[in-house]
Amino acid sequence: MKYCPQCQKQYSETWITFCSDDGTVLIDSGYTPSSQPPPAGSRPPYAPPVPESPLWGASDPNTPGGWVAPDERQPSSPPGVTPPWQPPPPPIYPKGASQGLAVASMVLGLIGLFVGWICLGPIPGVIALILGFVALAQINRAPDLNSGKPFAIVGIIAGSLNVLIYGALFILGILSNLIR
Numbered sequence: 001m002k003y004c005p006q007c008q009k010q011y012s013e014t015w016i017t018f019c020s021d022d023g024t025v026l027i028d029s030g031y032t033p034s035s036q037p038p039p040a041g042s043r044p045p046y047a048p049p050v051p052e053s054p055l056w057g058a059s060d061p062n063t064p065g066g067w068v069a070p071d072e073r074q075p076s077s078p079p080g081v082t083p084p085w086q087p088p089p090p091p092i093y094p095k096g097a098s099q100g101l102a103v104a105s106m107v108l109g110l111i112g113l114f115v116g117w118i119c120l121g122p123i124p125g126v127i128a129l130i131l132g133f134v135a136l137a138q139i140n141r142a143p144d145l146n147s148g149k150p151f152a153i154v155g156i157i158a159g160s161l162n163v164l165i166y167g168a169l170f171i172l173g174i175l176s177n178l179i180r
Contacts, residue, residue, distance in 0.1 A: 002026040099148025102139070105132035105155025112162035125162025132156035 002011045004019035005027055011019075017026055105128045112124030132155035139146045 002028050098146050099135075099151060101131050101135035102148030102151035102155065105129075105135055106151040106158070107155075109155040109158025109162065113158045113165075116162065117165070122163050122166035125159040125166070128155045128159030129163065132159060 002014075002016065003009065003026065004011075004022065004024050006022050006024045007019060009019060009021060011026060018024065019026060108124045108131065109128035112120065112122070112128060116122075116124040132152045135146070135148065135152040136156070139149050139152065
């Protein structure tokens, strides 16, 4: 049995939670309210524990202004915390050393030296030389921002060996045609 504490109207349906007359939250109890005070020495009826009130409203929803609609409430973010509707700040990327040109020089030099002779010719070696010298120049200009000096040196050596081998093959091809 439920009843309204304002108008004392009783409800037997379990699904009703608010008074249909004044909108007050119904109280669930096994006794009927009376206007007489309880006799001395009697226990008060059992009342279920009251849950903690939410941050956005009052503890008693029957008080005027006790309930605030979620879209009408003030934001409850602590000071110094970014509200959820603002985008977060962009990530801070560390300014580490860059070694992309040096690694590219080394990879192209080794490709030209070992497998580039099949169909690529001296092109990977020439590109490895150019990238290696550019990487070394950048490393010498700003060593705190650029690294990879060993990669650049390996790229220059492998690229120059590739170019020297193709240069020697070119000279041998010309000499073989002259001798015939």
